[in-house]
Amino acid sequence: MATTKSYAAHSATTPLEPWTFERRNLKPTDVQMDILFCGVCHSDLHYARNEWGMTTYPIVPGHEIVGKITAVGSAVTKHKVGDYAGIGCLVDSCRQCDNCKQDQEQYCTNGFVGTYGGMEKDGSGPTHGGYSKNILCHEDFVLHISDKLDLAATAPLLCAGITTYSPLRHWKVGPGMKVGILGLGGLGHMGVKFAVSMGAEVTMLSHTPGKKADAERLGAHKFVLTSDSEQVKSVGGYFDFILDTVSAQHDYNMYLSMLRTNGVMVCVGVPPAPIPVHSMSLIFGRHTLAGSLIGGIAETQEMLDFCAEHNIVSDIEMIRMDQINEAYERLLTGDVRYRFVIDMDSL
Known part of the structure; x- marks a missing residue:
């Protein structure tokens, strides 16, 4: 020893x-x-x-x-x-x-x-x-x-890399898809980089106005200030996929309303208390609310190889x-x- x-x-x-x-x-x-x-x-x-x-x-x-x-x-x-x-x-x-x-x-x-x-x-x-x-x-x-x-x-x-890469890969995010990344932190900034590299149109969803410049620097195509009701309304039924990286309490129902028919919202953040979800947020639009945990070893190696190919780091x-x-x-x-x-x- x-x-x-x-x-x-x-x-x-x-x-x-x-x-x-x-x-x-x-x-x-x-x-x-x-x-x-x-x-x-x-x-x-x-x-x-x-x-x-x-x-x-x-x-x-x-x-x-x-x-x-x-x-x-x-x-x-x-x-x-x-x-x-x-x-x-x-x-x-x-x-x-x-x-x-x-x-x-x-x-x-x-x-x-x-x-x-x-x-x-x-x-x-x-x-x-x-x-x-x-x-x-x-x-x-x-x-x-x-x-x-x-x-x-x-x-x-x-950790931050594979946590965001895995759900994007599992739900086959790619060209032609409209993707929202909720929260610009350690996870969210990786989500933006990956989704952009996969060819999706990427929108940063944040309640902090000061995050817009960084979101654009990271490659996001659009920015929606979630504390502005008009901006939120403008993306109603808009996204194919939302990656929720937020670990603070927030309203899942508001973000589910931003999904298109058959849209998917995946949670990788862990809020401190359960969050209520109204069944209507899922039924109308056949929306899916899912979760994802890191990735397996083979997928993590795939992610690292993808990063080397696309010059992606944190x-x-x-x-x-x-x-x-x-x-x-x-x-x-x-x-x-x-x-x-x-x-x-x-x-």
Whole structure:
């Protein structure tokens, strides 16, 4: 076992602080990597503060990980020492259920193993994430990173990227489709980039007037200020597809009214409380309200390859490891454009 430096939360009410722990030994099918960059996801904050009621302490967050491979097990065939690689939200799954067999490990019916806050399938201990110097996991859950991509700006693709790419791919967004992206944050800005690259007409839906210039810079063709009733009325029955990235309370019914017949609205944001949906919002227009969770490993690799082909990365603000608590407070107010990334050399 190897001693590893990290930043960890030890309770829901105390700041993250330096912590040293033991990583397990390298298994024959494992890849070990030194972490170069780690994105900061809002889920990290939720887990650190036990806002979802499932945290076991201490916990080392971080599941948007990019690094360099330093060791491989004797049975590893997919990766080699010296490669740049990534690890996202998953480090294992049962491999046996129908979903896993269809490359949908994120929906493993026996429970996937999260990069942090999970438990190793062999019972060897809890998983700890990317706010640390190094990490190891089974080679099947390690992703190839193209040398065409900026490594730091690639890190958020491992969660924010795949979270938005997967539903756009699943519902076959492409040329001729009118797509609305609701919310311009860490997820929304990736949704705009992907939908534009897929050939759709893209409209940013935001209640913040100041987001218009950024939406246009990111490639959005139109902007609708959702606090303006006339602008909202102008897109009634307009969209084939809406990607809802908002995690604050908002009116689903208003956005469902913007869908064309057979239109689909997919939620990837997680509001803090249930939101009422009137059946009429679905029945009239045969609308679909759906959800989507990250993506499987094969699809995540597909997304990374798509990004390399289309030169897509996240817009980031680099921080030091010792700035993480300040970054969490800024996350709560939306004060980041559009993803914090930790330079792990600073740990």
